[in-house]
Amino acid sequence: MGMPSCREVYGLRTSGELERCSWWLRMGASLHMAMCAHCRRLARQLEAVGAALRGHLAKPRGDLSALRRRILDRLSRG
């Protein structure tokens, strides 16, 4: 059994299946992450998106309606 591919590592990490995988697959995935620049960059991007999304959701509702008003205002002015 070789090291899992980028696609396999990505699928396992995003689905949360990695926690339920055998130890050698977890080992292979973390080894892959340590060695693969592509996957490290992807993981950083996913974390950034997740943090931005959490920050957005954490904001009070008032901010959202103000944002919607600004967008509508901008759209109506073309």
Ligand SMILES: [Zn+2]
């Ligand atoms: Zn990779």
